[in-house]
Amino acid sequence: MRTDTLIEMLARDAGPVPRALAARRLAPAALAGLLASATIAVAILGALPASMFASHVPWSKVAYAGALALAAGWLAARLSRPAAPVERPRAATIAVMLAMAAIGAASLWAEPPGARLAALLGGSWSTCPWSVLALSLPALGATLLAMRGLAPTRLRAAGTAAGLLAGAVGAIGYALHCPEAALAFVAAWYTAGIALAGALGAALGPLVLRW
């Protein structure tokens, strides 16, 4: 086949290009993942008692994970496009995590010294990261699939961003079940779970994101 024949075939009736493609593909994937995470958390793990929703307990986690999801989503969208700059979304993602770490450290400092370790570990520190990871899997699958239809050229980084986005989405779902109140707990163990999802995304990126 001659290249000019191919060009003719591609150009004829090609029409205008769809706008904001990355956002339009990634947002539904993240939302579907969020729905899955919330549903599984409530149905299988069990939701918090209604009274707790009047306290800060779930909302501080939703705020953190929500902010991280927006930043990581921005990063993932950029990494889905060839040669798009990523400095600002990457800085935003790191900034959200650092801010939460600072808030967690401050809240730990506010505790009397004998109570700090208990506050940090809570009652579920060893299961929390794995639960967040498990709840992030639907979002990770959907996000990686959406990315394959875009054009990531930095596959490990794109996979990491997809993982962080999925992890944040999983964390939002988990917040509907998790009774831990200490901000230090959230900063440590929710971030650990989100980081695990990021690492899984990094491993899968080079395998799954080829096009």
Next chain:
Amino acid sequence: MIASAAQPGIFSLPDQWSASRDMRVDAGPGEFESSLKPLWLRAQAGDGAAYRQCLDLLSARLRGFFRRRLSGSPDMVEDLVQETLLAIHLRRGTHDPELPVTAWVLAIARHKLVDMWRRRGRREALHDNVDDVDERFLAVDPVDGGARRDLAALLRELPEAQRRAIMLTRIEGLSVAEASARSGASISAIKVQVHRGLKRLAARVRRDDTA
């Protein structure tokens, strides 16, 4: 290349047909970008003739780019040019109009090159940042060597609906409305079948390049 600065009119586009005549085939990278960008933006808005010219100009640049990196395999050069053009077409929604077109195309070309090397078992790691835009399109080769693959054979491998949609609209040149009347499929069905058919073609072409 310096001499072109003395004739600034060469890059004005009084009408859409003058671009390929006026643009000097050996224009330097910066000049190429500044001439290509307005043409590309019109193409993205739906101007088919502008799109065809963009693909023509890009194919010449891509040929030079691949030729300098595939010194032992002239056959593969045209194959890669066509594979990259298909990728450009199918993923053109990932170009941000604020950013340079050449950087975007270069990232895709490098991605396709690395992908082909990887699939052929080449173990050399590419240490440079794939999106580093220091190396731009420096050489141009306008000669269309033709490629080994046969368009008719490729089209024959497509499912019936996809092949028919592509034959009617892209090869025979009917409008989507005429193709819809001829085949009995709805207009949106035709568009979907064309898109799917081109994606199949691209995947087939990519698999071919491993042979």
